[in-house]
Amino acid sequence: MGRRLMKGVALVLGLGMVMGTIGCGGTTAQPEAKTSEPKQAAAANKENKTDEAVTLNFWHIWGAETDASYNAVKTVIADFEKEYPNIKIKVDTTENEAYKTKIKAAAAANELPDVFSTWGGGFSKPFIEAGRVLAIDEYLEDGTKDRMVGGALANVTYGDKVYGMTFGLSCGAFFMNEELFKANNIKIPETYDELITAVKAFKAVGITPMAVSGKDTWTIAMYFDAMALKAAGNDTIVKTLNKEGSFQDPAFLSAATKFAELVSLGAFPAGAAGLSKDESDIDFLEGKIPMLFNGSWTAGTVYREDSKIKDKVIVRGFPVFGDGKGNKNEFTGGAVDAIMVNADTKHKEAAVLFQKYFCENMARETYLAGAYLPAWKVDVDETNINPLTVQLAELTSQAEGFTLWWDTLLEGNDTQIYLNALQELLLGSITPEEYIAKLETIYQK
Amino acid sequence: MEKVWGDKKAILFFLFPSFVILALIIITPIMMSSYYSLLDWDGFGKGTFIGLNNYIRLFKDPAFIKSVRNSLVFAFASIAIQLPISLLLALVLAKGVKYERFFVTVYFIPVIISTVVIGQLWMKIYHPEYGLLNMFLKTVGLESVTREWLGDTKTALIASVVPVLWQYIGYHMLLLYAGIKSISTDVFEAAKIDGATWGKTCIHITIPMLKPILKVSFTFAVVGALKVFDLVYVLTRGGPARASEVTSTLMVETIFKSNSYGYGSAMAVFVVVECLVLYLVIGKLFKEEV
Numbered sequence: 001m002g003r004r005l006m007k008g009v010a011l012v013l014g015l016g017m018v019m020g021t022i023g024c025g026g027t028t029a030q031p032e033a034k035t036s037e038p039k040q041a042a043a044a045n046k047e048n049k050t051d052e053a054v055t056l057n058f059w060h061i062w063g064a065e066t067d068a069s070y071n072a073v074k075t076v077i078a079d080f081e082k083e084y085p086n087i088k089i090k091v092d093t094t095e096n097e098a099y100k101t102k103i104k105a106a107a108a109a110n111e112l113p114d115v116f117s118t119w120g121g122g123f124s125k126p127f128i129e130a131g132r133v134l135a136i137d138e139y140l141e142d143g144t145k146d147r148m149v150g151g152a153l154a155n156v157t158y159g160d161k162v163y164g165m166t167f168g169l170s171c172g173a174f175f176m177n178e179e180l181f182k183a184n185n186i187k188i189p190e191t192y193d194e195l196i197t198a199v200k201a202f203k204a205v206g207i208t209p210m211a212v213s214g215k216d217t218w219t220i221a222m223y224f225d226a227m228a229l230k231a232a233g234n235d236t237i238v239k240t241l242n243k244e245g246s247f248q249d250p251a252f253l254s255a256a257t258k259f260a261e262l263v264s265l266g267a268f269p270a271g272a273a274g275l276s277k278d279e280s281d282i283d284f285l286e287g288k289i290p291m292l293f294n295g296s297w298t299a300g301t302v303y304r305e306d307s308k309i310k311d312k313v314i315v316r317g318f319p320v321f322g323d324g325k326g327n328k329n330e331f332t333g334g335a336v337d338a339i340m341v342n343a344d345t346k347h348k349e350a351a352v353l354f355q356k357y358f359c360e361n362m363a364r365e366t367y368l369a370g371a372y373l374p375a376w377k378v379d380v381d382e383t384n385i386n387p388l389t390v391q392l393a394e395l396t397s398q399a400e401g402f403t404l405w406w407d408t409l410l411e412g413n414d415t416q417i418y419l420n421a422l423q424e425l426l427l428g429s430i431t432p433e434e435y436i437a438k439l440e441t442i443y444q445k
Numbered sequence: 446m447e448k449v450w451g452d453k454k455a456i457l458f459f460l461f462p463s464f465v466i467l468a469l470i471i472i473t474p475i476m477m478s479s480y481y482s483l484l485d486w487d488g489f490g491k492g493t494f495i496g497l498n499n500y501i502r503l504f505k506d507p508a509f510i511k512s513v514r515n516s517l518v519f520a521f522a523s524i525a526i527q528l529p530i531s532l533l534l535a536l537v538l539a540k541g542v543k544y545e546r547f548f549v550t551v552y553f554i555p556v557i558i559s560t561v562v563i564g565q566l567w568m569k570i571y572h573p574e575y576g577l578l579n580m581f582l583k584t585v586g587l588e589s590v591t592r593e594w595l596g597d598t599k600t601a602l603i604a605s606v607v608p609v610l611w612q613y614i615g616y617h618m619l620l621l622y623a624g625i626k627s628i629s630t631d632v633f634e635a636a637k638i639d640g641a642t643w644g645k646t647c648i649h650i651t652i653p654m655l656k657p658i659l660k661v662s663f664t665f666a667v668v669g670a671l672k673v674f675d676l677v678y679v680l681t682r683g684g685p686a687r688a689s690e691v692t693s694t695l696m697v698e699t700i701f702k703s704n705s706y707g708y709g710s711a712m713a714v715f716v717v718v719e720c721l722v723l724y725l726v727i728g729k730l731f732k733e734e735v
Contacts, residue, residue: 100701101697101701101702104488104701104704107488107489108489108706126488126489126704127489129489132489214596214684214685215596215681215682215684217684269573270593271573271574271592271593271595271596271597273597273598273684273685274571274573274593274595274597274681274684275596279568279572412702412703412704412705413703413704413705416698416702416703420686424685427598429598
């Protein structure tokens with residue numbers, strides 16, 4: 001019997017080898033299957049150009065049904081294909097974190113799709129420096145720019161050229177379960193001192209006050225970005241992260257000390273460091289944890305079907321610090337989610353056409369879905385919109401400015417230094433002073 | 446058989462395809478990585494040649510040293526815990542127990558389940574609030590032992606080691622089981638006639654005769670442990686605070702999150718060399734003992 005087993009193994013291995021060779025031969029012999037496209041003079045008019053059948057590859061991150069933008073993306077792409085029947089959109093979606101790896105790998109190998117979603121600021125900077133992304137200034141002069149809100153292109157402008165389009169604005173916001181506050185007779189915090197009081201009061205009745213995921217480190221950064229902003233103000237942060245200042249500024253230590261204070265008070269769930277974002281969200285959506293500071297897209301999450309806290313949540317900015325330089329009208333975030341076009345695409349016109357259509361319509365659809373605040377001037381009936389999104393729109397209408405999230409503003413390696421140090425601060429394994437020293441290392445290059 | 450060995454064309458015919466595949470998907474990438482590891486390169490633009498600086502940086506990088514140490518913990522645990530269990534299971538099953546085939550299949554099941562599924566499964570087991578493990582500990586009155594297994598820097602590594610061991614026990618068991626089954630039954634019968642007990646037969650006959658397969662198992666266990674990535678990535682992403690970081694997770698982070706392609710390639714080359722060296726050491730150990 002043993003023999004038979006060995007024989008079987010040998011057979012499988014042999015088969016694999018043969019299959020391998022067949023596969024190998026196949027790929028080399030196969031003619032390159034690309035849509036043949038007659039070369040046209042550069043001056044070809046647009047109508048001609050859009051008449052030919054074109055397939056655009058489009059990669060994005062909104063492929064999960066739990067995603068607040070899921071339906072919006074589907075609608076917009078379907079509408080586009082209806083309006084331009086000769087252009088087919090071939091979609092490929094990947095989960096957010098994995099997508100970041102994938103898009104970087106694709107950019108490195110020069111295998112980017114025609115159109116792709118990405119993030120403005122430091123994230124896409126290497127792509128632009130490597131010449132992978134199409135500059136679209138010439139396509140924006142036809143009045144497109146006027147249909148966007150101010151600052152919509154701020155994070156996709158590199159040098160003095162525009163390389164992408166945004167559709168939605170996101171900001172960090174404190175989502176608070178008002179019912180839990182009322183039930184326990186706790187005041188909704190407006191200042192940091194009140195926040196501490198609230199944290200202590202919740203702890204006293206056995207409720208963990210704030211949700212965070214230490215495994216998906218960007219969720220910790222949501223908190224710290226906002227705290228640093230309240231402590232240091234926009235200008236200092238931008239200057240420091242662009243390596244023109246220093247983390248030795250006492251405001252950063254103040255923010256770190258306050259964060260460590262929240263940790264030591266037990267504001268975050270025990271074991272938060274081992275929980276993924278999905279796991280940590282559940283307790284908030286179940287109405288067990290009263291506070292969650294995260295992106296404005298959480299409005300969509302709060303109203304998703306299985307949520308038990310619909311209509312119980314209100315939105316606030318991060319509580320202001322008595323000794324801080326940031327005020328209550330400064331927010332973290334901005335128009336970061338961007339759509340960019342591959343510089344080497346074979347169908348420039350079609351790709352940019354899709355990019356524009358997608359962004360402008362996504363601005364409306366995602367606003368309606370409660371996933372983003374619109375980065376384009378949209379005209380919609382607000383009565384059907386997610387009430388939290390409307391609240392957010394009101395809150396941010398007073399905004400003096402948006403400070404990009406650090407993990408977007410900083411470049412890859414520095415982002416990792418920041419997030420890894422922050423994770424240690426959350427674990428309490430380093431002191432605020434050591435944390436600042438770790439941040440300061442991004443200057444050593 | 447001898448005719449075939451003498452026929453050079455036949456040898457070429459059978460070996461050439463696998464050589465091509467090996468060259469294309471193994472040797473070329475290793476060469477390329479070796480070259481990249483000499484560059485200061487972000488993966489996009491042009492890299493600058495910096496000689497061995499990446500390697501010098503490796504040995505000064507506490508995160509890297511920690512990750513190598515953690516990988517070695519995986520390798521050691523594989524040899525010290527996983528293989529003995531596999532061997533014992535293989536010996537017992539090969540002895541001929543009731544429902545032998547059924548058990549072989551059952552122990553092999555974890556090997557064929559996708560690692561991500563196993564990761565999710567163990568995440569539920571380890572979950573601090575509703576996880577099986579903590580629930581069990583509470584029920585038997587060991588509440589003081591309960592903890593956030595994956596979120597605690599003290600236990601994250603060991604908590605990621607266990608599923609990896611668990612998953613591949615069946616794999617090594619099958620290898621060894623097949624090995625035992627291919628030993629001629631004459632030997633066992635002779636031992637029986639001489640009055641050897643099962644234990645004695647195992648120690649003096651089965652295990653020594655199993656040495657070639659044991660060597661294979663050893664090699665796979667060590668090399669596999671040094672390259673482990675998927676389960677750790679799913680369970681902890683190498684965290685918290687690098688407590689369970691292994692070389693592969695650190696490498697992926699370095700290349701794709703920190704955009705340090707050159708430095709990450711140096712780690713990759715290190716892993717290749719590390720595996721090769723340990724492979725040779727294992728070969729040597731087994732040779733000396735025979």
